[in-house]
Amino acid sequence: MSARNGDISSHLLKPEDLRWLNRVTFGVNSETIERYRQIGRNRFLDEQLHPPADDPPDLAAHIRALPVSQKSAKEVLKAAWAEQQRIQHLNNPEEQQRARMALNQQRNEATYKTAERQLMRNIYSPWQLREQMTWFWMNHFNVFSGKGDVTFALADYENYAVRPHALGNFRDLVLATLKSPAMLMYLDNAQSMAGKINENYARELMELHTLGVSGGPSGSQYSQHDVQELARVLTGVGLIPRVDQPLRPGQRTQPVREGAFEFNPNRHDFGTKKILNETIQGTGIDEIELAVTLLCRQPATARFISMKIAQYFVADDPPKKLMDAMASTFNRTNGNIAAVLRTMFTSSEFIAKLNRPQTEAGKFKDPVQFVVSSLRLAYDDKRIINYRPVVSWLQQLGEPLYGRVTPDGYPLEESAWTSSGQMVKRFEIARAIGSGNAKLFDSEDGALRGAGFPMLTRRSFYDAIEPTLRKKTRAALDQATSQQEWNMLLLASPDWMER
Structure with missing residues (x-):
């Protein structure tokens, strides 16, 4: 009997195939399996x-x-700064309060x-x-949306600093994040200048972004x-001024600007520097590229980045042989992220984890x-209309996007996500998705367009997921009294909680 008539045995994926797909993707859907x-x-x-x-045409249109896709960080920040200045000059306290609340609402909506x-x-x-690597790097180069005006540069940061380089060259990625207004505001480098240096960003650039903790595993x-x-x-590396001002007498030269980023030589320390026993002459903006290349x-850096990628995709404690191979590829290719990932995904150590x-x-x-992964399986290609429940779920689970206050990003280890409270919340979310009562298809204007509950007993389940389930899970499913x-x-x- 053909699969079209109900025989799916010839379509079954091996358990290691599903596990491989669940690492390479956020989780399978029918399109992925096919x-x-x-x-x-x-x-x-x-x-x-x-x-x-580019994104596929339909997704790109959405x-x-x-x-947030229609304006640059420069445009959004300029508008926000102008509004902040307007609010400061309001004489009516009540009007001022209303304006502040409206601006805060703009922050939340952004x-x-x-x-x-x-x-x-x-x-x-x-x-x-x-998309996985975009999320990975957004966590690695973490910024907190709740600090100052970071949220107004957040969309630009994700879309233009991180995502285009997510599978590219690591050095280019570091430079792109370094020039991002979101990063410069979050780690206070926008205020750093000769004679008044802020070390926050320099420290995290070494400790969290490239080398790892000094004396640590890397x-x-x-x-x-x-x-x-x-x-x-990094002195002089910051943002365009809130209000354009003419060049003052005695200033060296015009600033270098790219969007909302500015390198102002008039705020830069032009003295000679020595980093990791390498001398960097005080030439100005060129020093930034030299320093990042050095790091x-x-x-x-090769070991630290390889370790973090392996922790995300392979195991909390990845095999040393695998990390060594990934670091070797990183060094040989000058930080080609795709090449490092290929080394990992095709390694015998990774395959052993799948088997x-x-x-x-x-x-x-x-x-x-x-x-x-739950939404990809449950609703396949059906378009969600209302993402507020999804954002709320991540908040409840302790991992809201752009919500990590500290620059270290969210932890990658299992122990951070297995508390009893976490498991209860996951159970509630599973019930909401499984029952179709999550309001994902209700428009934000209140119109109800309920999609009904999903049918997870589709062919894709039997093709790929069912063979990987433990006996206890199969027995529990057999006792279900409704879809x-x-x-x-x-x-x-427990099976669904694992990749």
Whole structure:
């Protein structure tokens, strides 16, 4: 009997195939499974590592329609700064308070719409690895939307600093984040100048973004003096002025500007610096590229970045042999991220993790992975209208997008996400998705367009997911008295919590 008539045995994926797909993507849907079947693992990986620059037309149209996709960080910041100045000059306290509340509402809406855009791509883009790496790097180069005016530059940061370089060259990615207004505001470098240096960004650029903690697992060795010297390199790196001002007498030269980014030589320390025993002459903006190149070519950076990528995709404690191979590729290719990922995904150590017995746990999903994978399976290509429940779920689970206050980003280890409270929340979210009562398809203007509950007992479930389930999970599903209960039991099962 053909599969069209109900026989699906010839379409079954091996458990290791599903596990491989669940690492390369945010989680399978029908399109993912079908594409994998059509072209096989090697070509599927090639496609994911080298996606087209643009989103598919239908998704791109939805992205373009979002307000955060229609203005640059420079335009948004200029408007916000002008409004802040207007509010300061209001004489009526009540009017001033109303204006402040309206501006705060704009901040909240900007953060929400940026999250909506990222979630839209996470759920519906066929180029899943790029979207995963965008999320990974947004966490690695973390900024907090709640600090100052960061949220007004957030959409620009994700779309133009991080996402285009997510599978590209690591040095280019670091430079792009360095020039992002969101990063410069978050880590206070916009205020740093010769004679009044702020070391915050220099320290995190070394410790969190490139080398790792000095004396830590990456083998990095740098001193407080190195941090101070890097901070001197970064003097004058900041934002365009809030109000345009003519060049004052005695200033060296005109600032260099790219969008809302500015390098102001009149605020820069032009003295000679020495970082990691390398001398950098005081030439101005060129020092930035020299310093970033120096940091990115260090063996410690290759080890640190390889370790974090392996922790995200493979295991909390990745095999040393795998990390060494990834670091070797990083060094050999001058930080080619796609090449490092290929080394990881094709390694024997990674494949061994996929071929684990059912009694052995897999890589635990963080909240973003759990929510996105559940929505991809439940609703396939059906378009969500209202993302506010999704944003709320991530807030409840302790991993809101752009909500990490500290620059270290959210933890990658399982222990951060397995508390009893976390599990209760996941159960509630599984029930909401499985019952179809999540209001995902109700428009934000209040119009009800309920989609009904999803039918997770589709062919894609039997093709790929059912063979990976443990006996206890299958037995629980067999006891379900309705489709909604069956959906909830699957999405709340220990098996579904693993990649």
